[in-house]
Amino acid sequence: xxxxxxxxxxxxxxxxxxxxxxxxxxxxxxxxxxxxxxxxxxxxxxxxxxxxxxxxxxxxxxxxxxxxxxxxxxxxxxxxxxxxxxxxxxxxxxxxxxxxxxxxxxxxxxxxxxxxxxxxxxxxxxxxxxxxxxxxxxxxxxxxxxxxxxxxxxxxxxxxxxxxxxxxxxxxxx
Amino acid sequence: xxxxxxxxxxxxxxxxxxxxxxxxxxxxxxxxxxxxxxxxxxxxxxxxxxxxxxxxxxxxxxxxxxxxxxxxxxxxxxxxxxxxxxxxxxxxxxxxxxxxxxxxxxxxxxxxxxxxxxxxxxxxxxxxxxxxxxxxxxxxxxxxxxxxxxxxxxxxxxxxxxxxxxxxxxxxxxxxxxxxxxxxxxxxxxxxxxxxxxxxxxxxxxxxxxxxxxxxxxxxxxxxxxxxxxxxxxxxxxxxxxxxxxxxxxxxxxxxxxxxxxxxxxxxxxxxxxxxxxxxxxxxxxxxxxx
Numbered sequence: 001x002x003x004x005x006x007x008x009x010x011x012x013x014x015x016x017x018x019x020x021x022x023x024x025x026x027x028x029x030x031x032x033x034x035x036x037x038x039x040x041x042x043x044x045x046x047x048x049x050x051x052x053x054x055x056x057x058x059x060x061x062x063x064x065x066x067x068x069x070x071x072x073x074x075x076x077x078x079x080x081x082x083x084x085x086x087x088x089x090x091x092x093x094x095x096x097x098x099x100x101x102x103x104x105x106x107x108x109x110x111x112x113x114x115x116x117x118x119x120x121x122x123x124x125x126x127x128x129x130x131x132x133x134x135x136x137x138x139x140x141x142x143x144x145x146x147x148x149x150x151x152x153x154x155x156x157x158x159x160x161x162x163x164x165x166x167x168x169x170x171x172x173x174x
Numbered sequence: 175x176x177x178x179x180x181x182x183x184x185x186x187x188x189x190x191x192x193x194x195x196x197x198x199x200x201x202x203x204x205x206x207x208x209x210x211x212x213x214x215x216x217x218x219x220x221x222x223x224x225x226x227x228x229x230x231x232x233x234x235x236x237x238x239x240x241x242x243x244x245x246x247x248x249x250x251x252x253x254x255x256x257x258x259x260x261x262x263x264x265x266x267x268x269x270x271x272x273x274x275x276x277x278x279x280x281x282x283x284x285x286x287x288x289x290x291x292x293x294x295x296x297x298x299x300x301x302x303x304x305x306x307x308x309x310x311x312x313x314x315x316x317x318x319x320x321x322x323x324x325x326x327x328x329x330x331x332x333x334x335x336x337x338x339x340x341x342x343x344x345x346x347x348x349x350x351x352x353x354x355x356x357x358x359x360x361x362x363x364x365x366x367x368x369x370x371x372x373x374x375x376x377x378x379x380x381x382x383x384x385x386x387x388x389x390x391x392x393x394x395x396x397x398x399x400x401x402x403x404x405x406x407x408x409x410x411x412x413x414x415x416x417x418x419x420x421x422x423x424x425x426x427x428x429x430x431x432x433x434x435x436x437x438x439x440x441x442x443x444x445x446x447x448x449x450x451x452x453x454x455x456x457x458x459x460x461x462x463x464x465x
Contacts, residue, residue: 010300011294042402047408
């Protein structure tokens with residue numbers, strides 16, 4: 001097996017995008033059934049978790065409370081082409097989560113991404129819709145305290161801008 | 175491996191001490207500076223993304239320039255992907271150029287590995303298969319690197335994450351041939367060797383017996399965590415005494431060519447480790463290697 005073929009197949013195994021067949025080279029079949037591959041994937045996730053804990057703590061806290069961090073991370077690693085540049089990893093993760101069907105995950109991720117951007121000097125104003133009252137949620141995630149079991153439903157907007165004190169403000173929508 | 179006391183007697187060469195630093199932690203830097211001779215900088219970890227453009231943080235570069243009279247620098251990349259069949263990372267060259275334009279370095283280095291394939295990132299470094307095809311490709315790229323930068327260039331052994339592919343060379347023979355053909359130096363990561371021994375039964379004494387250790391210019395010590403019986407290559411702990419003894423063993427056999435031992439830790443680990451433990455680790459390395 002030449003270098004290009006070997007590297008492409010190993011990439012597919014790590015990204016879970018390649019299914020091994022009986023026709024595959026013995027080495028690729030050996031890797032596919034090895035514990036090492038599973039551990040390698042866990043290692044990739046572990047590095048990402050450490051980076052995200054530091055760079056997008058609010059969203060990581062939320063996913064931990066939902067017990068979905070591992071699953072989300074696995075999906076992200078499979079689907080997205082994650083750059084080795086750490087600075088780009090949290091924005092990519094948050095942008096991806098911002099498209100989530102889970103409204104709360106989407107709102108928190110979009111809020112945190114906007115906050116990162118304005119703190120880095122972005123002059124845009126970002127408006128993020130929320131379907132529950134954001135203050136207590138954000139407070140709990142920032143302070144690492146339990147989330148309210150029955151948060152107040154409603155239509156809210158969080159506006160993020162570098163012109164605002166603290167860089168954001170919460171509004172109730174009409 | 176020889177007993178610790180015997181190894182301490184064997185280390186007669188004074189080796190410099192280095193540590194990783196990724197900026198934005200002046201209190202940590204202040205604690206480390208009196209204890210290190212070299213600061214190891216990874217350009218990718220001090221890079222910032224501004225839209226689609228990635229460049230070095232001005233803030234961190236300024237921090238580094240401010241200490242340039244107190245310490246020497248070495249650059250240790252993680253994103254070159256020298257072993258990718260389809261070519262290496264142009265972004266890494268851009269960052270390296272930017273760094274070298276501003277700060278003088280003693281040498282620069284990378285990992286003997288690949289991190290991307292056809293533009294897709296693996297998320298981890300994989301070791302090269304030890305074949306003639308891989309060797310020819312790496313040698314050509316090392317030569318290009320040396321011609322471009324006119325600086326000593328070193329390559330580091332990485333952890334074998336997955337079982338080894340069928341090969342034409344042993345690990346040591348591959349490194350010997352690489353250094354013989356190109357004149358590049360080696361970094362031996364003692365913790366990576368221990369991971370390979372633990373995870374795959376890698377025979378460290380046989381590897382060291384076969385390796386031409388006079389090519390080793392730099393050693394790395396670090397420690398990660400064990401998960402499910404596997405030692406993971408994450409730099410989150412204080413190095414084990416066995417790792418330091420292994421590094422001493424290599425230094426003693428490198429005939430004075432090994433110049434620095436670097437303690438590697440990731441910034442995410444600093445709050446858990448604490449400044450005191452990091453300083454104590456560096457003090458311990460000074461005692462072990464600068465006697």
